[in-house]
Amino acid sequence: MSFTRKPHRQNSDTRAVSSTSTMIFTAPSTGAKVKMTERASPGGGDLLINISCDQRTADDVADAVGNARGREIYDDNPSAFELKALEQLKDASPALVRAINLAFSRNPAAIRVTGLPSRQPPPATPLDGVAAQDELQLPLRLLAGAARAASLVGFAYASENGGRIVRAVCPVQTEAETVSSHGAVDLGFHADNADLPVPDAFDLHPGDTKPMNAWQGFVTITPRARVPMRFMVLADAIAWMRMRRWDEHIDRLMQPEFNAAKPASHGIDAVLSNLPVLVPTRSGAMASRYHAVNITGMNRDATLALAAFGAAIEMCKAELLVPGRAGDLLFYQNPRCLHRRQAFKPAYDGQDRFYLRVYFDDVARVESAAAGRHRRVYL
Numbered sequence: 017m018s019f020t021r022k023p024h025r026q027n028s029d030t031r032a033v034s035s036t037s038t039m040i041f042t043a044p045s046t047g048a049k050v051k052m053t054e055r056a057s058p059g060g061g062d063l064l065i066n067i068s069c070d071q072r073t074a075d076d077v078a079d080a081v082g083n084a085r086g087r088e089i090y091d092d093n094p095s096a097f098e099l100k101a102l103e104q105l106k107d108a109s110p111a112l113v114r115a116i117n118l119a120f121s122r123n124p125a126a127i128r129v130t131g132l133p134s135r136q137p138p139p140a141t142p143l144d145g146v147a148a149q150d151e152l153q154l155p156l157r158l159l160a161g162a163a164r165a166a167s168l169v170g171f172a173y174a175s176e177n178g179g180r181i182v183r184a185v186c187p188v189q190t191e192a193e194t195v196s197s198h199g200a201v202d203l204g205f206h207a208d209n210a211d212l213p214v215p216d217a218f219d220l221h222p223g224d225t226k227p228m229n230a231w232q233g234f235v236t237i238t239p240r241a242r243v244p245m246r247f248m249v250l251a252d253a254i255a256w257m258r259m260r261r262w263d264e265h266i267d268r269l270m271q272p273e274f275n276a277a278k279p280a281s282h283g284i285d286a287v288l289s290n291l292p293v294l295v296p297t298r299s300g301a302m303a304s305r306y307h308a309v310n311i312t313g314m315n316r317d318a319t320l321a322l323a324a325f326g327a328a329i330e331m332c333k334a335e336l337l338v339p340g341r342a343g344d345l346l347f348y349q350n351p352r353c354l355h356r357r358q359a360f361k362p363a364y365d366g367q368d369r370f371y372l373r374v375y376f377d378d379v380a381r382v383e384s385a386a387a388g389r390h391r392r393v394y395l
């Protein structure tokens with residue numbers, strides 16, 4: 017399964033994706049193959065990478081990772097869990113680990129890994145929104161091992177998800193109306209943890225020792241085709257605005273003239289002011305703390321610029337839909353992408369749409385900023 021572009025009428029707003037490049041990684045002993053494909057995002061502003069595993073690789077991974085003994089809880093000792101998962105992945109498929117490592121080194125906006133094994137029948141979708149980690153060993157090892165292959169490690173925020181690293185993205189009946197991954201309302205495009213400082217960027221933030229998560233990673237447990245994952249590369253929306261000479265709005269979005277409310281999932285009523293929405297990064301890319309609901313302008317021009325940006329992301333036709341299959345991994349750079357989930361009607365029957373999500377960041381930053389090497393929680 018490759019990135020699926022949202023169907024739309026062709027028009028002059030979008031550039032065709034022209035350049036793709038493919039590399040094949042082969043296991044010398046078995047001939048198992050892993051294919052890595054790089055291509056431009058729909059608007060040509062950033063890079064997307066697909067890694068697909070053939071059946072032989074999937075079988076090797078199922079043997080070495082799925083059948084490995086032990087039922088460790090990721091949150092109990094994240095370092096041990098991640099390093100062991102990486103070793104299991106290396107045993108199963110050095111080609112896959114090399115492909116993942118190379119993919120991250122290219123600094124793309126997003127990476128998908130497909131063709132990985134999954135447990136059948138799928139584990140039940142938790143009604144209380146808490147992942148039963150002992151029942152989810154294979155998907156969690158895939159997610160943690162793949163991230164660790166790129167020196168990324170999981171962490172949590174103390175005020176969200178009970179301070180746990182592993183988040184069950186699934187509907188919870190008592191949270192149906194919340195603007196969160198447990199809700200069922202339209203989330204609107206956003207970056208997660210938009211109120212926190214953007215990492216590796218020139219952010220005019222008043223200061224907070226804990227950064228916004230640099231990456232978010234998902235493993236698919238139970239996809240639902242009618243409610244796919246949706247995201248967009250920020251650079252595509254900005255390119256669309258530049259083409260229309262909306263530079264004044266872009267400049268305004270870079271000024272510290274916006275309020276950011278703490279996300280509902282943190283359960284804290286707080287608003288931070290004097291923040292920019294668009295922030296240049298050290299790598300030269302643009303990042304954002306855009307949030308359709310939680311960010312507001314502090315004056316008329318800021319409010320207008322925010323409305324223009326909201327219109328641009330709707331009109332630029334660069335949205336990517338990821339229906340996904342069980343076992344698929346998706347990683348994207350949180351400040352360089354926007355994501356959303358449409359409103360839907362959950363059944364609350366244990367079979368609803370279900371992903372596991374982990375916030376990832378560079379191992380050195382997490383270990384210096386988190387409260388405790390083993391807990392990996394930002395206070």
Ligand SMILES: [Fe+2]
Binds near residue numbers: 206207208355
């Ligand atoms: Fe989100």
